[in-house]
Amino acid sequence: MSHFLKVVAFSLLVIAFFTGFSFFGVPQIEPAPPPKEEAVERGAMTIEQFVALGKKIFDGKGACTLCHNPVGGRAPALERAGIAAVERMKDARYRGAAKSVEEYLYESLVKPSAYVVAGFGKAGTNDTESPMPDASAGSIRLSEAELRAVVAYLQDLSGVEVTVRIPTDAGATAKAQDKPAQRAPAKNAEELIAQFACTACHKIGAQAGGPIGPDLSRIGASRDAAYLRRAILEPNADVPKGFAPGVMPATYGEQLYARELEVLVAYLAALK
Ligand code: HEC
Numbered sequence: 001m002s003h004f005l006k007v008v009a010f011s012l013l014v015i016a017f018f019t020g021f022s023f024f025g026v027p028q029i030e031p032a033p034p035p036k037e038e039a040v041e042r043g044a045m046t047i048e049q050f051v052a053l054g055k056k057i058f059d060g061k062g063a064c065t066l067c068h069n070p071v072g073g074r075a076p077a078l079e080r081a082g083i084a085a086v087e088r089m090k091d092a093r094y095r096g097a098a099k100s101v102e103e104y105l106y107e108s109l110v111k112p113s114a115y116v117v118a119g120f121g122k123a124g125t126n127d128t129e130s131p132m133p134d135a136s137a138g139s140i141r142l143s144e145a146e147l148r149a150v151v152a153y154l155q156d157l158s159g160v161e162v163t164v165r166i167p168t169d170a171g172a173t174a175k176a177q178d179k180p181a182q183r184a185p186a187k188n189a190e191e192l193i194a195q196f197a198c199t200a201c202h203k204i205g206a207q208a209g210g211p212i213g214p215d216l217s218r219i220g221a222s223r224d225a226a227y228l229r230r231a232i233l234e235p236n237a238d239v240p241k242g243f244a245p246g247v248m249p250a251t252y253g254e255q256l257y258a259r260e261l262e263v264l265v266a267y268l269a270a271l272k
């Protein structure tokens with residue numbers, strides 16, 4: 001028995017010694033500074049800066065304002081998108097896989113048809129197909145970091161929590177946005193018409209043109225600006241009698257800068 005007690009006493013002594021040692025004997029280790037690289041690449045950008053980057057992409061490279069603008073009425077306002085997302089995901093018409101507001105917004109950009117806001121679907125599809133282009137493809141082609149910045153901006157815009165993690169290459173993405181746009185904006189409507197070869201199919205005023213599309217020389221007399229805008233962005237929405245659908249390129253919405261579209265529409269509307 002006394003042998004057993006000795007063992008217990010010895011064990012307690014050993015434990016006490018190491019406990020004391022760990023308190024007083026082991027030198028305190030300073031918390032290591034974060035690795036340099038990460039501090040430079042990710043830590044350099046605050047969430048506010050990342051949101052601002054998203055806005056820049058929204059207004060610029062993303063070409064989002066071509067449709068999402070207060071005057072066009074062609075696309076839903078996005079000021080409540082982050083709040084509406086919760087209802088959309090529960091809607092019977094929802095065909096996506098998002099589980100959070102962030103995922104819903106991201107999905108809206110790359111798979112626009114996962115949920116089509118009522119009344120905004122492609123003409124004739126009963127709101128099953130979105131006219132919005134995939135922002136990760138085509139001429140918009142946003143990178144992963146750019147898409148995430150736009151989602152952060154949309155969350156901030158709707159006043160919901162910004163949950164997007166800032167990707168490590170956000171700094172490089174921000175620099176890329178400061179480069180001049182790939183194409184200089186056209187100076188006027190005539191230049192646009194030449195650049196986009198509208199006269200390949202249309203006669204437009206003094207400019208001779210092909211008969212594939214309707215003669216636009218006096219188009220402003222019968223069509224208003226809203227109709228013309230739609231005719232350029234969504235050529236198959238209204239097809240005039242005697243002309244074939246699917247002939248006019250449906251890509252102008254992705255190619256034209258928002259202001260160019262308005263210049264072109266105003267020019268056509270004035271042809272009377
Ligand atoms: C050619 C026109 C067009 C362009 C360009 C466009 N959108 Fe859209 N967008 C729409 C239309 C129309 C809808 C509504 C139909 C739908 O739900 O897909 C929509 C829907 C959305 C929605 C879902 C809204 C909701 O309440 O569910 C988001 C988010 C969105 N767009 C963001 C963007 C962003 C960001 C860009 C730029 C990268 C962009 N859109 C570019 C036309 C466009």
Ligand code: HEC
Pocket residue numbers: 192193196197198199200201202212213214216219223228231232235236238239240243244245246247248249252264268
């Ligand atoms: C490859 C041929 C082609 C090109 C290029 C083309 N269009 Fe068209 N366009 C058509 C056809 C065909 C129609 C009629 C069918 C339709 O509406 O899709 C049409 C319809 C239109 C209409 C509607 C006319 C109406 O009365 O409904 C407008 C406006 C228009 N085009 C403007 C333009 C502009 C601006 C450009 C250049 C940026 C352009 N088009 C380039 C073939 C073309």
